[in-house]
Amino acid sequence: MTSTTTSENTILSVNNLNLVYKLDYYHQTLRDKFVKLVTSPIETLTSSKDSLHVLKNLSLDLKKGDRVGLMGVNGAGKTTLARCISGMLVPQSGEVKVNGIVRPIFSTNIGVIPELTGRENAFLLANLLYPDESKTELEVLIEDALDFSELDGFLDTPFLHYSKGMQTRLCLSIISAKACDLLILDEVFDGADEFFQKKITARVLKLIEESGAVLFISHSPDQIRQACNRVLVLNNSELVFDGSVESGIEAYQSMIR
Numbered sequence: 651m652t653s654t655t656t657s658e659n660t661i662l663s664v665n666n667l668n669l670v671y672k673l674d675y676y677h678q679t680l681r682d683k684f685v686k687l688v689t690s691p692i693e694t695l696t697s698s699k700d701s702l703h704v705l706k707n708l709s710l711d712l713k714k715g716d717r718v719g720l721m722g723v724n725g726a727g728k729t730t731l732a733r734c735i736s737g738m739l740v741p742q743s744g745e746v747k748v749n750g751i752v753r754p755i756f757s758t759n760i761g762v763i764p765e766l767t768g769r770e771n772a773f774l775l776a777n778l779l780y781p782d783e784s785k786t787e788l789e790v791l792i793e794d795a796l797d798f799s800e801l802d803g804f805l806d807t808p809f810l811h812y813s814k815g816m817q818t819r820l821c822l823s824i825i826s827a828k829a830c831d832l833l834i835l836d837e838v839f840d841g842a843d844e845f846f847q848k849k850i851t852a853r854v855l856k857l858i859e860e861s862g863a864v865l866f867i868s869h870s871p872d873q874i875r876q877a878c879n880r881v882l883v884l885n886n887s888e889l890v891f892d893g894s895v896e897s898g899i900e901a902y903q904s905m906i907r
Contacts, residue, residue: 660749661832661863662712667734667744669705704730705741706887712832712863719874719895720867721902722884728867729756731884732834735865750831750862753779755838758821764810768801768820771809775824783828791827798853799823800846815843819850826853829860836867851876871899 705727712718720728733739735746736754761778762771776783776792783791796805799819809817822838838854839847858864858877866877874881874895881898883891883905891901 659713660711660747661714661716662710662735662749662865663745663747664708664710664731664735665745665747667705667708667731667741667746668703669730669734669739669741671702671704704887705734708744708887708889710882710889710892712865714862716863716880717858717878718863718865719878719881719898720865720884721869721874721881721898723906726884727887728884729836732756732836732865732867735832736834748832751782752832752834753830754834754836755825756834756836758818758825758838760821762809762817762821765808767806768799768809768812768816769796769805772796772805772820772824775821776827779825780828792824795823795827798849813843815846819843819846822850822854826850826857829857829862831862833858833861833864834867835864837869839868839870839873871903874899 708727708731720731722728730739732754733756734741735748736752737746738754761775763774766774772792772795773788776788776795780788780791799805801816801820804812804816809820812820825838835854835858839851855877858866864877866874868874868877878895881891881893881895881902882889883898883901885905891898
């Protein structure tokens with residue numbers, strides 16, 4: 651259900667997206683299931699499982715230059731929507747059209763092998779995020795990111811010995827190295843230490859500015875104000891607001907109050 655858009659100006663088009671999870675609350679043993687099937691075969695075979703409607707008739711468009719903050723309480727469907735857009739989840743109905751390369755970042759530690767060094771993990775992460783780059787381009791990108799991280803002698807230390815702040819510093823330095831057509835960032839600033847926060851924030855904001863369009867998931871009004879020129883708010887699996895940054899933040903805060 652993911653395809654390419656026809657309009658040069660439109661980076662993303664989502665139309666009437668619906669995603670439903672089937673739930674089974676009956677964690678029975680095989681013996682219990684067998685007994686139920688024998689004693690009540692018709693009821694067992696015809697009973698329907700409960701379901702959770704995660705995204706409901708959701709539609710939106712992102713054009714070049716859109717830096718969209720996606721807000722909502724936990725469980726509203728923000729990450730699920732982002733995973734549908736990136737092709738990681740397939741909805742029951744609706745369509746996602748993308749014009750260009752999508753780069754979704756859901757975890758700063760994606761693809762990391764803790765036993766390897768920071769330098770080795772930087773190469774793994776870069777190859778995962780930028781598969782279309784040549785070997786020479788990747789080497790330049792990685793060296794620039796490693797210099798930016800300021801981890802110096804720690805780069806040849808196993809990643810598992812890094813503090814949380816150091817881990818985030820290394821991964822964010824690689825993640826923020828190159829712009830793309832559609833950038834999806836899900837709470838990427840979480841975990842960065844105070845020393846590095848200002849520096850990496852400036853780099854990520856530059857990445858956002860250089861990308862075609864951005865979907866930026868965050869609970870932080872300050873981050874939304876810094877990064878975005880438009881806000882979407884999800885509530886109970888539905889899009890309930892699409893508009894200006896300040897009005898969107900106000901709509902979100904009224905929900906959590």
